[in-house]
Amino acid sequence: MSITQAEIKQIRSLREKKFRDEYGLFVVEGEKMVREALDSAFEVVRVWRRDEIGEAAMARISQLSTPSPVLAVVARPSQAAMPDPEPGLCLALDGIRDPGNLGTILRTADWFGVQAVYLSADCVEPYNPKVIQSSMGSIFRVRTATADLPELARRFREAGRPVYGTFLDGTDLYRRELSPEGLVVMGNEAAGIRPEVAAQVDARLLIPSFGRSGAESLNVAVATAVTLSEFRRR
Amino acid sequence: MSITQAEIKQIRSLREKKFRDEYGLFVVEGEKMVREALDSAFEVVRVWRRDEIGEAAMARISQLSTPSPVLAVVARPSQAAMPDPEPGLCLALDGIRDPGNLGTILRTADWFGVQAVYLSADCVEPYNPKVIQSSMGSIFRVRTATADLPELARRFREAGRPVYGTFLDGTDLYRRELSPEGLVVMGNEAAGIRPEVAAQVDARLLIPSFGRSGAESLNVAVATAVTLSEFRRR
Numbered sequence: 380m381s382i383t384q385a386e387i388k389q390i391r392s393l394r395e396k397k398f399r400d401e402y403g404l405f406v407v408e409g410e411k412m413v414r415e416a417l418d419s420a421f422e423v424v425r426v427w428r429r430d431e432i433g434e435a436a437m438a439r440i441s442q443l444s445t446p447s448p449v450l451a452v453v454a455r456p457s458q459a460a461m462p463d464p465e466p467g468l469c470l471a472l473d474g475i476r477d478p479g480n481l482g483t484i485l486r487t488a489d490w491f492g493v494q495a496v497y498l499s500a501d502c503v504e505p506y507n508p509k510v511i512q513s514s515m516g517s518i519f520r521v522r523t524a525t526a527d528l529p530e531l532a533r534r535f536r537e538a539g540r541p542v543y544g545t546f547l548d549g550t551d552l553y554r555r556e557l558s559p560e561g562l563v564v565m566g567n568e569a570a571g572i573r574p575e576v577a578a579q580v581d582a583r584l585l586i587p588s589f590g591r592s593g594a595e596s597l598n599v600a601v602a603t604a605v606t607l608s609e610f611r612r613r
Numbered sequence: 614m615s616i617t618q619a620e621i622k623q624i625r626s627l628r629e630k631k632f633r634d635e636y637g638l639f640v641v642e643g644e645k646m647v648r649e650a651l652d653s654a655f656e657v658v659r660v661w662r663r664d665e666i667g668e669a670a671m672a673r674i675s676q677l678s679t680p681s682p683v684l685a686v687v688a689r690p691s692q693a694a695m696p697d698p699e700p701g702l703c704l705a706l707d708g709i710r711d712p713g714n715l716g717t718i719l720r721t722a723d724w725f726g727v728q729a730v731y732l733s734a735d736c737v738e739p740y741n742p743k744v745i746q747s748s749m750g751s752i753f754r755v756r757t758a759t760a761d762l763p764e765l766a767r768r769f770r771e772a773g774r775p776v777y778g779t780f781l782d783g784t785d786l787y788r789r790e791l792s793p794e795g796l797v798v799m800g801n802e803a804a805g806i807r808p809e810v811a812a813q814v815d816a817r818l819l820i821p822s823f824g825r826s827g828a829e830s831l832n833v834a835v836a837t838a839v840t841l842s843e844f845r846r847r
Contacts, residue, residue, distance in 0.1 A: 494824075586724075588724045593754050594754070598721070612787040
């Protein structure tokens, strides 16, 4: 098996969101990640192995400083314009911009058995290489969908499912009853949850701080984890 | 006020750990961080402002792609060879290598009122620029010290204070009694807590996973947050 210059060029182009959007494809690397892709519901378009195409070609298509022995080109799942609310505990992310944060949130959602993660249109793309890397394979297990968050939150509420958000002026998370059928909204790293989404939140939660702390906030992936842990602990 | 070539050279050298060690200095940037440094117990050696030294000099000394208007050179606190156990809840980090993780852990420890964070010798240096950035100023509020962790854990136990660690084969964290005078050990991103430290842990904790999850683990900063939240919630 060999790889053509056109194939190398296309795979390299997938480093950019523009071309991931154009082709509807993304790249994963490493034995573990490629196995996870193959075991998932995602369509793996092609697997490239160093043994077959040679070290030089692998170095050209790899996005890593140390190219891994295997790389897969995977199709992005097609998305409904406006997804229906999934059953069970769900998460909505309002403007998460840091790929490491989004990947870590997906990994955390996976651990805590969250059914679906809804992303506002201005979130970092979930098929960004850094998101995939920090998700540690959870990108293949947690359902993600882009959604209009105010509209999504309205639908949860119409179905009698509470919508939660964390705010610095909320009430103590540890003393609230939390529904395992709820929607948890987490906001942007700097600006938090935007007003039109906050207007749809019916339970404003606070993660209390302790001691003589001067910390002003928690990292958003950390806050998501503490919140999901509270929903799940018995 | 002007800045000399020798000063520019020294400040630039502080991007490397070797020179931070040699001079015992590190750099922070931005109005908020510099103010936090000035308000802290740390000795601020010198503050450089763009208004005073000009844009070109600022661009040379800044470590940021977009130079901030102000930069401070700060002295690293001197360290006891083997620190005594601090009172209250403490944290020990065994081989944390990722600067973003260490910074996020310090920010989280600050939020949850942790008295001291002990670092094994192979942890990333807390004055690494990426650690400082992701700590969001908590580097100036949380006490850090390098320590021999097996020896430190022995001292906690001798003082009748329990030593906790998280393990994939531990027992459900949510059902354990947790002492606010304990030491919590968190392990390396890939390898976890090393055996000689694990041997000193008397309570092996597990953060349970939920649902049909395939996630194998949590990010270490996330696991630290969930654990500290459990210690603090009432």
